[in-house]
Amino acid sequence: MNTIKTFLCLVYRNWFTRLNYIWVTCATLLLTIATWKLNNLIICGFIYGLCIASYCFNLKKGWKWFIVYGSFLTFFIVFYKLQINPWVSSKIFYVYEVKENYSLLKQGVNLYLTSVGESQISIGEFVKLTGESTKLVNNGVFWEFNFTDYLKNLNVIGEIKNPHFEICQFKFLRYLFYQVAMHQHELVKILIFQRKAQQELYKSMIHLNISWLLNLSGLLLYPIDYFIEKKLFKFNKTYKKYKIIPILVLLFYCYLLKFPVVMLKVIVVLLIKWYCYVKKFSMSRAIRMTLTWTTLLIFNPLYLFNLGLIYSFLAYFLLTKLSTAHWYKNLFLNFVLIFLLFAPLTLYAQYKLYFFDWLYELILLPFVHLSFLLSLVFFIPKIDVCYDLLVNILSTIVRAFEYGNISIVIGKISVIWFVLYYCGLISYIKLEFKTKRLQMLLLVLLVMLAIPVISTSRMKLMQNSVHMLNVGNGNSFIINYQSNVYMYDVGEGTGHSPTIVKTYFDYLGVTKVNTIFISHHHVDHYNLLESVIASRPVKKVIQNDNTITETAFGDLKVHIFNEYKNSDENDNSMVIIFETPSSKMLFLGDATSKREHRLVQDFRFANLVKRGIDFLQVGHHGSKTSSSEEFIKTIKPKVCFVSGEKKGKKAFPNFETIATLTKHHCQIYTTQGLYSYKFKIDSHQVNLIEPTFW
Template structure:
């Protein structure tokens, strides 16, 4: 089936359901449906009509790539302008999921037993420390459970067939959960171990992992595109499958080895490093296991909701204690070439067995060198208009002067509130010197909380601040504003950034009414005419209520950026504004929902950040 085809009242089955979308299956094809406040249940059947279209998430490259995530699940198409009607469903998967949704609304039970994430404090708390993977049914939990079972139920060989019965039960459990990747990987390991025990075959760790990879590809053909595949591959390459030493020195060395092996991958995917991540894992994992084990034992009992609420709150508060000593360092995007160099050097170092301290010292020096090379690739001085739809977020970075300034941190409708924060993490920024908020409209400040949460922000300048000039490590900022205007747009703080080589003019959402007041101000006129404005951020997303011909003639920029796009009933920029820019021979660049236009202030070149 191809884009443009029409589904006419066909029967589909839900295979995945979240709060914001539904994945359905028709014949052997999967479709994505965007549903706000979705309450449909996995296994449920529907009659659906609608047009098939390609999936286009229209997200920035530095945001979570939802489109790529769907592709790894073999979901390439969506149904748009659809009509969906539930029909009577009696299959076992639907009845099972209907029961657990109705019966169990606790985060611990949903996550630990049914592998579902409910939005809430549990997920957010673990995410804040970068350890959300501990909530997965991981190898650690399975290992501890296996130890418990082998020391009790499976202590005697006569219980060997009980293991087989439990294996069948586990497979049925996986079937009900639609074979989630992480749990499936762990249970495949259990099956292989039990098979080896039954047949009295010694299966090496590397052989077991290879078999697991093959089985996972069979269950999910695009598994090799998943991050789990990369971690498994690295494990196969670097960990010695023959050495099973369990003394404390060997365990500590293996912990250090695991840190050196997995941290680069974590940085590559998240662009940041929680320095005490491994330490937190050691202290939190046993507690998570206790919660998992208690949940596993008692989730099915009636009237235990109060107990699980208490258990969840204890877990959240315990984990939250570690946030007081958490140190998070934004490393930034690492190129695959540098990652390859890192692992090549690490592999050579691990193969050489002598002079441990010297090897660690050399390795640390080489790692610092790689981080230095990574920073070297960044431009010296840039200003980026972040793609935020009909909002405004402007980022200025001067690598030489170690200065980062944000001019507004807003996002338009249809965009998340993390765009500026995500791009700053991508660049490896940790400290922000100033954030200037032009005026009190949400599309110019609704990302500020995320900025304050993830970065050390030294100064936030709101439009109420009466100071008009700043010297930031040799950079001069002059600001101008009107006061007590009826239209909040006309209260916008105008900003002129003077770097010594370039001059940037930022207009906020000033309307033509406000523009005229500044045009009539002789002091303002005199200053503007004494400067050569290289770049102007056009006011109010290019609306026809801003950017009069007289105003554009006065500012007279070499280039212009416009943060705007067509979205719902908002059509930015307006053709009248574009005509004004053309008539004044000003080149302009529009974000248009896809572009992150960037000015290199050293070379005066403009490029799309991709």
């Protein structure tokens, strides 16, 4: 046993003797930061112990990096894992970010959300703030931009409600910087001050998936560095020796912009190159990139959860230059390679493929470069005329691209497909084939991987189900039956995402909608209709003033009960029973107990529900004005879905309604502003709609 132990220790020690500790540090940082969202203390402790042990086998070589890792581990556990804030009692906060209707306040490394907007405070100020501190609550809407997740990835640890603040006299340099930004041209705000959110040009470029062109990334900064060093000061050794000065100026500019990661990465790369030049030693590309990633992770640990890190990894490992005898073939092949490399990441993030974004980037890039260079001299009088011209040119080009923008909605794809795809792409790029036939065969196999993409997403649409989305005190129900999609209401309550239905359709891979039924004309039941119609074809919209009583879509029968002359618009709700061979599903809109009483008296309705119903959309978000004892006893629902939450004066669902439903043995599922649910039409099972790894 001792011999085996000695042998293993010898092998392990020799392996670490040959290993560069920059790689070890980067790996241990990645493992440590990955525990940020892990709540199991035993597993976390094991990972930390394993990381520490990786340095102990050869401390003579790795002691410096061990000190770096040990310091980082202490800092990470205290401020990120345990979220300890030693300054919380001071009530003094630094204004880190300000938007139209909220701001982020900073104490140490921790951030807090508050409802104070840009009309009241500015970036760079200090405020004395009091209020009620609460934890951030996730709304469960994982298929689109999740504001809560976004905040958590910035290390926002809570929200201060009912804030009362007093602005302190002392201000940081950033305050002056952003005060200057307020009075600049739109183009300067976007490119120099990176204040993009409210600019129309930026919003248009988001729709084309090319908004990243406006970031201060290597795409803008490296060409400038190359021109200065290789053209202006090609034979000037003094500049190369003291290049640290412009790099530090760039670092100070990066500080004013709150250290955007894409810009900080460029600065770290430039610093490493300068240091290698001054010290006259070479560093491999792998070591340079590892050192860059290590620096970024130490500076901003939560960069690990940024999609930009994955882009960086892919670019390093897979991006290569393809060469042929003709320049135009080179240009085409290299942009196709970029598309093949990064398109799956867009598919992962947005559930769709953009086919010509690479072409749009190629056309816009020279104009963006020119705009950035001219924006650097924004202080020159009368230069706004040039900015107006450039904005008009860029806006015209982007509008033209929007007309020709071709994308295809795919839906959520299994991780297995991504693994297979990148394995195939790596083989195609890295392996050298003796014959073009083998190379062409691999390319065909790579293209054929698109078949599982389409089939996997379409399989979801073959699952007959009813989806209740978390839209607060609103109504948005999706009926998916035999690969056709229908909706009963398409609305959202105050404070919820206006794109929630559109992005959920993207997540499912829905390319068209058969019919949308609007129960009645209250905004929380139809205010998302236009966004859905604008995003994909909708065959028909049926309002509550129609005269249809019966219709059918294959073996999906639709029984409609209309009243549209009541003084109470809630009672004008279009009540529908969707009937399949295996289920009956009743949707009530906001119908009150008065309307329910008339439904019970209706012979056609009574005949349909005499054996009970399998699914009930509880009327009026579970209000006490609906779901009367008489009605629930008559329809005998098995599963009850309530779309509502307790928010302000609207506290849905009402406890009396819940008591009535419980009394009649109905399984109750409520969104509560947190959850979305799916009812399986054939099996009558209910599942929480949540993200899946596979």
